[in-house]
Each structure stands twice: as C-alpha cells, then as structure tokens.
Amino acid sequence: MRFVLRAREPRWLAPAAVAVAVLVTLALTAGPIRLAGAAPVAAFERYVFTPLTTPNGIAEVLLSATPLLFTGLAVAIAFRVGYYNIGAEGQFLAGAIATTAMAFTAPDLPAVLALPLGVLAGALGGVVWAFLPALLRRRFGIDEVVTTLLLNPVAVLLLQGLLTGPWRNPVTGFPDSTSYGSGYELPALLGSRVHAGLLVGLVLVAVTGVVLWATPVGVRLRAVGQSPAAAGFSGIRVGVLQWRSALVSGAVAGVGGAVQVLGVQHQLTTSIAAGYGYTGVVVATLGGLSAVGVLAVAVLLGDVQVGAQSASISLQLPSQMGGVLSSVLLLTVVSAVAVRRYRLVRRRPRQPDPSEGPRAERPLQKVGG
C-alpha cells in the first residue's frame, strides 16, 4: 500500500473530508465525555444546538465569537503570506493594555472621541507588540515563530504587573483596574450584551475579503501565500509584504483587545488573558485562512464555548471539554484535508508510469506511507 498524489480532485472531496473529520471528532471526544459521567449525544447537543435555540443564547454566541473573529483574522492575515505570527495572544493583550492606558490618560472624553481613540490605541498596542518579531525577521532573518511565542507570556506578565502595581483598584485592593469613564463604552446592539465591536470585526472581515480577492495587492498576497519562491521570482517583494502583513496582523489583534475591554469589561482584569490568541490559530486554520471562513469558524467556536459553559452547569461536564473539542476538531480537519490530496494505491500502479523506466528495473520494495 502506498499514497499517491491525486492528479485531479473531485469537487465533493474537500467537503467530504471535513465531514469525516467532524465524525471522527465526535467519536474521539465521546469517550472522555462518557468518562466524566455525561451522555455524549446530550453533550454534543448542548455544545452545538442548545445555545442557538434562544435569542439570549444567540447573543452570547456572538459575544463569545467577537474576540475570536479578531484574533482569527489576525492570524489568517499573517499566515496567508507565510509569516507564522503565533503571538496574537500577546498582541491582543497589548491592545487591551494600550486602550486602558488611553482611557486613564483622558478619562472624560465624550464617546465620539473616546471610542475611536480607544480603538486606535488598541491597534497601536498590537502593532508595538508585533513590531519586534517582524523587525528581527526582516532585518536578521530570525524565525518569527519563537519570538512571537515568547512575547505572549511577557504580555501576560505586563498585564499582571500593571494590575498589581499602578492600576490596582485603590478601593477594593483587587488586581482589577477601576472602570473607564462613561465615554469608553461601546454601544450595545439590540439591547443584548453584544456590542458594536462585532460590527468593527465584520467590517474588518469585509475589508480583508475585498483586499484579498479584488485588489492587485490581494493577488500578490495570495501568490506569496501559495509559493513564496515563485512569487519572489515573479518580482514580488516577499519580505516587504510579510513585514506589512505582520504589522497589520498585530493591529487587528490589538483592535480585538480594545473592543473586548471597551465592549464587555469596561475595565482591565486578568480574565482578559483567556487564550483568545491561541484559539485564533484554530479559527484561522479551520477557516482556510479566508475572511469568510474565519467568520464562520469564529461563530462556531463561540457557539461551542457558550455550550461548554451551559454543559458545565447542566451536565456537570467541566467546561474545559470545549477546548478539547475545538482542538480535536482542528487536528482532525487539518489531517483530513492533508490526506485528501492523496489516494491509496495497493502495491504498485497498474499501469506503470513510462517516466519510471522499464518495470523490471524497479526494485521490489516495501513502501510505507
């Protein structure tokens, strides 16, 4: 048996691969769910469908999806051009910190000024956090994976340092900042907890989609993503595109942090460090690095998050199962998508490829996948 690269791929194959991956995910996670004393079918129903049955549930799903939309988009923008920014976590936190700094510098601004400036500060914070790895990559060719990863714990420490130091709540003494001024509050949508940050995210999704698919820059970006070497030969300055995408990626993640504090918390707490950036890698990858895909997967994972919370109450299933489910889904989908490009052939091709020479000269050997 051996794998052979498919010459041509039928249309139904990619969706079928994803469907198989979903089934495998359900099968793999049913075991631990049963071990935890819950019925798998009831649990899956809780995770996926229950949140979507009430208007309030849908609002919670959109609320959970909002930060993932930003981090997923940030990761997708960078991965698209082969820049492996795994620092969306740190950039998200830096955005939230910068927005908080803005809110404490000018606490009395009216909303019409405060919100744009707050979001802008968040974008700048994200760019600052993305700057060093991008610079090291561009100037010295130093691998961005490690440097972006290492800055994530640094951002968490900066957050904790600020909250136990200068921004500690003077009244309660807890490591939470005081609340922002009233101008720094993103308006709620339709009377729910969903806030205008979702609209910001949707605009960014639309802009990213248009830039990628309807502009000359988008053509170059996609070319670099598919084959950096080929793009370089055709005259595209790969390094420059990667550098810019890295900074834009940081800005998007930073805006995510900004809208999370402006829309949900209205103060800075350590709970902002909830792994949104790492989940962003899942969102971007499952979304096929496309803007629309990111949107769809962000909503799906938001759904699972809300479902995991509800299942932890109603089924006593620890909410960490949500994380297990989404990471297993990631691994099965990328596996299925990678494998679908091959077909399984028994022994040897029936009709030998003429370029491989006469049959007799090919040594008979065991070939593995």
Add this chain to the structure above:
Amino acid sequence: MDFPLIAVLAATLTIATPLVFGALGALLGERTGVLNLGIEGTLYVGAFTGFLVAARTGSLTLAVLAAVLAGALGGALMALLTVSLGVNQHVAGIGTTLLLVAGSDFANRQMFGGGERTVTVTFDRFLAGGGLLAQYPMTYLGFFVLAPLVWWVLRSTGAGLRLTAVGENPEAADAAGISVPATRWAALVTGGALMGLGGSFLTLSLLGTFTLDIVSGRGWICIALVIFGRWKVWPIVAGALLFGLFEALQLQLAITPAFGSVPNELLIALPYLVVIAALAVRGRGVRYPGAYLTAYRRA
C-alpha cells in the same frame, strides 16, 4: 548585604533542569526536520500525569514512568500528524499543545476539582546542605547522563547519523535505505518522552502539586534554546544555564530590599526578554536543518 552566590548558582541548575530535558527532546525532532511546537503541551501533560499518578498511587517510580509514557504519546501524536499525514508542522504543533493543555485541565478538573489542593510525594534533594550540589536527582540525570548521552548518540552512533541525514536531506537518506518516516517517528516519540519527563520535574520535584499554567511558556523557551544552541547539545545546555541564571537572579532580586519597588512581574519577564535578545544576537544567519518544516513523501 552579601550576595548569596552559591544559592543563586544552585537555583540556576534547578531551574535549567526541565529546560535541558525539554530542549534536548525538541532537538531530536528538529534534527530530523520536524519542529515540535507541541512541546508546551507535552511538558504540561507530563507534569499533570506525573502528579496524577503520584497522587493516586503514592509511587514516584510509577509517576515518572507515566509521565514519560504520556510525553511519548504526545510525541506520537505529533509524528502521526506531521510525518504520516503531512500536516503543516506549525498548525499540528499548536493544535497538539492546545489539545494536551485542555485535556490535562479537563482531567484535573474532573479528578481534583472538588476539594483542597492535593499534594503528592516528591523527590528529595541529594546532599541536602551541600550548597551547589544539593540538587534533585533529575538535575544530575539531566546534566550528567542525558546531555552527554544525546551528544554521544548524535555524534558517534549510526542512529544519530541517520537522524541528521534524514533532517538534512531526506531524499538522499531514503535512497541510502534509511526509512524517513521510521526515523522521524522514533525521534519524535523519544523527544516527547524526554519532554514528559522534563514536565514531571515541575510537579514531582519542585512543587509537589499541579497548578494551572504550571509550564508558563517554558516550552517556547526550549524551542528558542534549540535555535540559540544552533542544534548542538552543549550550546543548548549552556543556553538553558544562561536562562536559569537570569531566572535565579530575578528570584534573588525580588527578595532584595533595594529592588522592592520594581514590580515582580517585570523581573519575571526579564528572562524571556533575555532569550529574545540572545536570539537577536546568536540567531542571525543560522543554518537550519536542510529539511526543516518539510514533510517527506516519495515522489
């Protein structure tokens, strides 16, 4: 005030221990061309499994074996994804880390979520009161057994040369009759076992209990150390000691009155920044293994 030099150096060795295990584990995979970003999760699952088995059985031997096994399984998962299925290594690694961390947290919550924090038996330090030499058994094992062993295997054995051949030029290695998948599988599983062992140091030697976020980026430090050490054993060990020294200094500064006004978190962040600075200096123009990040399939 006298500077407690011996104490700081002793702490340096202790802090560097899990990094030596983790970084050498990562080195094995990278020498064959596979970057294992699952390391953060593999350290985590090793720490948790060691704690779990120690808490349930009271046997340190079983606990260490279980941690090694859990780590090897983490490495096997990474091998299945990147070697057999040809998934992008970055995505497979981050996914593995997310899965192992979430899985450990899930099991921790399920088994120890109820009451008080469980504390387990731990290893004792050898030569207590012996200054620099008062270290845990794992520290001796890491510096005096594991590091020389990995160095010798990579340099002077057929297995080590095959490892490097597969990482540098898989086509040539394959043509020479070396199985690329089998070599990579072996390297990732062994490397994962070392990571699991390194993770268990945190629970079974240092803390005696398991806390969320117990690894806190040590896996990423290990990946950086491999680049810093340019895929060679002794420079990697030196890098681990350098990191350990800065962390030990930071711990010392945190209890030094003159530095009382400096926020503790900024001091904790210092070693991470030192590693990035060290990479900026030592990481320029390094030569990666020839087949780094590339899956291999026969044409």
